[in-house]
Amino acid sequence: MSRLFRDVDGGSLCPRGSVVCIGAFDGLHLGHRALVRHAVARAQALGLPAVALSFEPLPREFFARGNPPPRLTLPRDRIEGLFGLGLDQLGLLRFGAALAAVRARDFARRVRAGRLGAREVWIGPEFRFGNRRGGDLALLQAMGEELGFAAGEIEPVHVGGERVSSTRIREALRAGDFVQAAALLGRPYTIGGRVVRGRQLGRTLGYPTANLRFPKTPALSGIYATRVHGIGAQPWPSVSSFGTRPTVDGVEPLLEAHLFDFDGDLYGRHIEVEFVARLRDEEKFPDLPALTAQMHRDADGARRILNASPSQETAMVDP
Incomplete structure (x- = not known):
């Protein structure tokens, strides 16, 4: 049974011991997956539960509250993705002044x-933890020799001759290179x-949208050709x-997806x-008619791109 906990202190969760991996796991990229799968394999070999420890908020967000770094993944997706790799327990530790x-x-x-016992x-390559x-x-x-546990670091995962990292993914997303992001x-x-x-403005302009809040600093912004999963048997073409x-004085980042021919x-x-392709930057328009005209152009561009671009989902291989 999968268990989520928020504190490292408390009653025993693993009376017989456990195999633990530690990381931020933002994006849950190929390097993160390699680490978790290694821990799961070791836990199965020892007949022990596999546990991952991560943090929410991420430490870099806590220390840069005025200008937090872009986030790739919200907590729910991170939790579901980690449990999907075979973990028995996940500690999403509350990161604040006390833990720091x-x-x-x-x-x-x-x-x-x-x-956890x-x-x-x-841990992954170059991972650091604890105060400063x-x-x-x-x-x-050294602590393992003192307390009786083993510690190791997995080999880095490389794509295109460079180590996979969340930083590389953020750079690819900013550049609109979704093929590179998917490879990482x-x-x-x-x-x-x-x-x-939402405010249902899109509906009045002929472009109703499905709105998702993103209460973190996103790694990308703009207008995109997209596909929406979770509606039908196949991903639904859309423009987002x-x-x-800026034209309607928004504040919190919002992802607005207009699903083509959906009712x-x-x-x-x-x-x-x-996200399939980047169309343009966000832009402030002088009035709603100008915004609507651009929305028509965006929709036409997204349709052309999606018709010419098969879904990457079936082509991806997760080692």
Whole structure:
């Protein structure tokens, strides 16, 4: 049974011990997947539960609250993706001032002697943890000798001769290079969420949209050719706007997907929007007629691109 917990302290969750992997896992790219799958394989070999530890908010967001770094994945998608890799338990630890102040040695001790009873701890290349990023593989191995657990670091995963990283994915998304992003992720880049009610301006302009909130700093913004998953047996062609809607004074990032030739009620449904191609930047128009004219051009452009571009989903291989 999959279990989600939010604190590293508390009653024992793994009385017989566990195999633990630790990471931010933003985007859950090929490197993250390799780490989790390695931990799951080791746990199965030892007959122990496999546990991942991550953080929410991400440490970089906490330390840069005035200008947080772009986020690839919202918590729900990260949780579902991690459990989908075979984990038994996931600790999405509340990262705040208290956890930030914990020394690396004390954090390692909690993981070993606390509620997880870690027998093995695995991290990705160059991962750091603890106060002032003082913890690394060498410290984990030294603590392991002291406390009786093994620690290791998986080999980096490379695509195109360079190590896979969330930074590379963010750069690809900013550049509108969704083929490169998909190669690093092992799947097309998508944003998922539950459809919420908006101002319904798109409906009055002839372009009703399915709206997803994104309460983090997004890694991309603009107008895109997209496909929506979760509506029917096949991804639904669409054109989407992702940003702060400058013409209508938007604030919080909102993903608005107009599904071509769709007639139905999607409110409350969980969908995923797959990004296929970038059409243009967000732009402030002088009035609604000018905005509507551009929406017609965007829709026509998106239809042409989607008709000429088969879905990447069936072509991706996740090693």
